[in-house]
């Protein structure tokens with residue numbers, strides 16, 4: 001239960017600290033990344049409390065995590081360039097989706113250590 005609570009609490013804390021001006025939308029986007037757990041539906045059993053998600057479920061593998069790092073970092077690198085409003089919105093979404101997914105992978109990864 002603590003694990004699931006952390007999937008809500010950590011994005012909320014990060015949104016409040018780093019995205020104070022728009023924390024509500026930031027936390028909503030990051031919590032929405034919990035949808036990544038849809039890949040559990042491919043596993044049998046769907047939920048196993050003793051299984052390590054990282055490296056097992058397709059969207060929890062290292063190639064996927066590399067993509068999440070890109071989603072998070074590319075907008076940071078691009079933010080120094082001039083961009084239209086639509087591109088700024090898309091980059092903010094990408095950044096927050098990447099961040100939410102990375103938080104998710106770290107929290108799931110912590111479970112693998114216990």
Ligand SMILES: [Zn+2]
Nearest residue numbers: 037053104108
């Ligand atoms: Zn997960």
